[in-house]
Amino acid sequence: MSLLSIEHLAVRFGGVAAVDDVSFEVRQGEILGLIGPNGSGKTTVLNLLSGFLAPRAGQVRLAGQxxxxMPPAQLVRRGVLRMFQMTRVFSRMSALDNLLTAGMAxxxxxxxxxxxxxxxxDELTLGPVQYHDAGQLSGGQRKLLEFGMCFIEPPALAMLDEPFAAVHPVMREVMTGFIRSRHAEGATFLLVSHDMPIVVELCQRAVCMNAGRVIAAGDIHAVLKDHQVIEAYLGETHGDEPASLEVPS
Ligand SMILES: Nc1ncnc2c1ncn2[C@@H]1O[C@H](COP(=O)(O)OP(=O)(O)O)[C@@H](O)[C@H]1O
Ligand SMILES: [Mg+2]
Incomplete structure (x- = not known):
């Protein structure tokens, strides 16, 4: 069943069609991967879906509505939450108080x-730093804290923007474990990530964008084998990206 349906979404920045006629659906209870080379429009899609940016065209429906x-606060009330590529926590408040505040909000x-x-x-292994100011936590710990803030009240849809980027492998394990356990409880995720092995591990389906457009969607293994997807990654200026497509099938 479709939880979120996105039809013909579009937004431009000056002359750049950052998101151009994008359509896809997020199914209830799935972890959908949103992949694509740098600058392909993934974060912009999350900005549109979480109300931080208004589309110039297109429709988004949550459970048919x-x-x-809609502005972010209204979407949060409907359970549509997103996590940022750069974490957003109250840096002069303790980790525990950040969680309390998120729950009360x-x-x-x-x-x-x-x-x-x-x-x-406990679950996010933040016990030793729970009374530290969030601003003093490592990048990975702040991301874990943001997971907690997002899930203190289970969201209808959690959108994650590169949660594993530059995070210590031990914390990455905590994050993937957390995502898996919430998924097992029925949570729905839209996961933007460059980390192909993790995407393959967590997602059954994926949508791949390039230059603002969807170039492939469906079963994760089929998407990664799609020649347009391979070409999009090979064409990327970052030399190390193509290797990340080599994943065990
Ligand atoms: N606020 C903005 N103003 C102008 N251009 C932007 C803005 N945000 C993103 N872009 C441009 O839109 C395109 C898509 O960016 P983005 O969604 O961040 O890609 P991704 O997350 O896939 O790396 C890029 O060309 C980027 O430079
Ligand atoms: Mg991005």
């Missing part, structure tokens, strides 16, 4: 927020 152009009582925050602190 139009949510196109989502309408939980203080005791309930506190209860869930303590469970998440």
């Amino acid at each position: 139009a949510i196109t152009g 989502r309408g939980l009582s203080e005791p309930e927020s506190g209860r869930r925050a303590r469970v998440l602190v």
Whole structure:
């Protein structure tokens, strides 16, 4: 069943069609990978879907209801949440207080927020730093904290933008474990990532973008074998990207 349906979405920055006639669907309960070379429009799609940017054309529906152009706060109330490529936490507040604040912002009582925050602190291995200012945490720990803030009240759809980039492998394991356990409980994810082995491990389906357009969508292995996808990655100026397509099938 389709949870989020995206039809003919488009936005331009000056002369650049950053997102150009993009259509795809996110199914209830899946982890959908959104892949593509740098600059292909993935973050812009997340900005459009999370209300940080208004589309110039197109329709977005959540469980059949139009949510196109809704502001972030309204989307959060409907459970549509996104995590940023650069984390956004309150840096002068403790990690635990960040979680409490996130819970209360989502309408939980203080005791309930506190209860869930303590469970998440353990699950995300943030115990030793829970009273540290979030600004003093490592990049990976801040990402873990953001996962906790996102999931203190289970979202309808969690959108993740490069969560594994520049994160220590140990924390990457905590993140993938967290995603897997929430997925097993029925959570739906839209996962933007350059890390092909992790995408293959977590996602059954993927959408690949290039130059603002969808060039392939469907079964992850079929998408990675698609010649347009391979060409898009080989054409990228970063020399190390093509190798990341070599994944065990
Ligand atoms: N706020 C912005 N202003 C102008 N151009 C932008 C802006 N955001 C993104 N772009 C451009 O839109 C295109 C897609 O960018 P982005 O969505 O960040 O790609 P990706 O996340 O796939 O790397 C790029 O050409 C980028 O330079
Ligand atoms: Mg990006």
